[in-house]
Amino acid sequence: MKTKSGANKEHSSIIELLPMYVNSTIKATDRELVDTHLQSCSDCRKQLMFERKLQTATSAKIDVKQTARRNLAIFNSMLDGVQEQTYTDVARLKPRSIRTNRDDADTDNSVLIWQLRNFFGNLLPSSAGQFGGAIVMGVCALLVIGVFYKHDSPDTNVSGIQDSSNIVRGCETSEEVLQYEFVISPTSQTPVNVEAVEMLLNGAFTNSDYRVVDSDGSLLVTVNGTVCDKRIPKVTRSLEEQESIGKVLVRSLQ
Amino acid sequence: MSSLPTETSLLSLVDEIKTGNRESMNELYLSMYRSVYHYALRRVGVADAEEVINDAMMVVWKDAFKFEGASKVSTWIFGIVKNLCLKRVQHDSAKKRESIMYVDASDLDDVRDNADVAISAANLDEIEKLVCRLSDEHRSVITLVAEGMSYKEIAEIEGCPENTARTRVFHARKILKRQLAEIHTLHNTGSYS
Numbered sequence: 001m002k003t004k005s006g007a008n009k010e011h012s013s014i015i016e017l018l019p020m021y022v023n024s025t026i027k028a029t030d031r032e033l034v035d036t037h038l039q040s041c042s043d044c045r046k047q048l049m050f051e052r053k054l055q056t057a058t059s060a061k062i063d064v065k066q067t068a069r070r071n072l073a074i075f076n077s078m079l080d081g082v083q084e085q086t087y088t089d090v091a092r093l094k095p096r097s098i099r100t101n102r103d104d105a106d107t108d109n110s111v112l113i114w115q116l117r118n119f120f121g122n123l124l125p126s127s128a129g130q131f132g133g134a135i136v137m138g139v140c141a142l143l144v145i146g147v148f149y150k151h152d153s154p155d156t157n158v159s160g161i162q163d164s165s166n167i168v169r170g171c172e173t174s175e176e177v178l179q180y181e182f183v184i185s186p187t188s189q190t191p192v193n194v195e196a197v198e199m200l201l202n203g204a205f206t207n208s209d210y211r212v213v214d215s216d217g218s219l220l221v222t223v224n225g226t227v228c229d230k231r232i233p234k235v236t237r238s239l240e241e242q243e244s245i246g247k248v249l250v251r252s253l254q
Numbered sequence: 255m256s257s258l259p260t261e262t263s264l265l266s267l268v269d270e271i272k273t274g275n276r277e278s279m280n281e282l283y284l285s286m287y288r289s290v291y292h293y294a295l296r297r298v299g300v301a302d303a304e305e306v307i308n309d310a311m312m313v314v315w316k317d318a319f320k321f322e323g324a325s326k327v328s329t330w331i332f333g334i335v336k337n338l339c340l341k342r343v344q345h346d347s348a349k350k351r352e353s354i355m356y357v358d359a360s361d362l363d364d365v366r367d368n369a370d371v372a373i374s375a376a377n378l379d380e381i382e383k384l385v386c387r388l389s390d391e392h393r394s395v396i397t398l399v400a401e402g403m404s405y406k407e408i409a410e411i412e413g414c415p416e417n418t419a420r421t422r423v424f425h426a427r428k429i430l431k432r433q434l435a436e437i438h439t440l441h442n443t444g445s446y447s
Contacts, residue, residue, distance in 0.1 A: 019423055025404035050431065057381035059292075059400040067304065068287040072280060075308045079276065079315065 010037065014044050022051045258402060259285040264327035271318040283311050286328070289401050290335050296397045297339035297390060306342060310335045325410050329403070332411045336394065343390055384433045392426035399423060 014037045020026040021034050038044055264285070270278035290310065294303035313334050321330060385396055391412075398408045409419040 016420055016424060019399045019427075020404055023399055023402045025402060025407075050427070053378065054381055054385075054396070054427070054430065055400045057378040058296075058385055058396055064288050064291050068284055068291070071287070071304050071308060072283050075283060075311055076276070076280070078308060078312060079279075 011041065011044065014038075014041070015047055018044070018048055018051045019055075022048070022055050258289055258328050261326050261328070265323065268318055268321055268327055271315065272321075279311075279315055282314070286331055289328070290331060293332060293394075293397050293401065294335055294339055296385070296393045297336070298342045302342050306335060306338045309338050313338075326407065329407045329410050332398070332401075332403070332407075333413075336411050336413075380437065381430065381434070384430055384437075387433070388426060388429060391422055392429065395419065395422045396426050396430075 014034055017026060017030050017034050021031060026034070034044075038048065264282065267278045267282040267285075271282065287307065290307055291303055294306045294310075297303075298306055310331065314331060321327070325333075385393060388396065394412065395408055398411060403411070405416050405419045405423070408423070409416040412419060412422075414422075
């Protein structure tokens, strides 16, 4: 026979289970407990009635088909707008020689560009992140195009993807195209240096000779061989995430 | 109560979205719209709900590659919507917020006897109106329960311990019952219209 306190405890726990009993997320064992308890407890049966009434009153009953379609159209135009902006940023960042000669490659790689923009854009904070993300994406787009230029090189395959431990390693040092080296290496867990991007954006490197160097897991920015004053907060991504991006890269280039 | 799509179908859509498939994004948008709209509606009102959803779906599009299945897709999306709703609420003017009458969970009397009768008499519209007068947190958990979320999922979305989610659900109901009882009393004395 249950004591009074034991019965109260059971009653309280059943009350707590009732919302999940009604919305069908309750475990099978708990459902049995509730069913058994309800047979002998009129208070809980009343509470069950309230719970059903409440969930019926608060569950979505509005017909949103029309508004959903209308808002989906707005959403798609938002996506188009973001993508257009991205392409504009890329065009602005590219050296003239590439822009004139590789327009077709641009189009062919539009999906890749968008994915890279998504990838790097999310590493960066707020509005600076979006703008900076576009810069980094632009750099990556250049790398991809640079890889196309080097297509015949025996040392580089079509995507620059060599093996699972070195997913993307773009290195373009042609004087005509770029004057810097940019390395993305999954082994560093730090593919992009946020502040480097911002500095690039602010024109810190307009003259030149700067490098983004991978050094034992963290990235340093050097200008003319001198390490910049500011150390940049490290942005880490898991190896799996980077591998995932690498696969996307391969698919996009195929 | 809930008509959320199955987790399997949502997962396959997210996998496609990771590759930049916009058709899958559109499908996910439409399949989640009703539930997340309803949730956003309760949290930020009709004027902002649609905008919140589009912002949330943009986050889904951009962050799909980050999703690793640690939670359910629906929980992940609801979490995004919840965060965006919170931002909206925080940026609301004080004037707007003051116009909403919140009921505190503290100092609640035991209103069981009166509430039982009131619940029987209450119609759904009456309950709906009372839910709208609850605090943001209480409105949120009530909507999530009605959308078929478990305590664990509610806790994930709300970013709180599971026990806190249980307590919020419990208090939200207790407040509603008290209000129903009060309205019932006013009805009987002829002073409620």
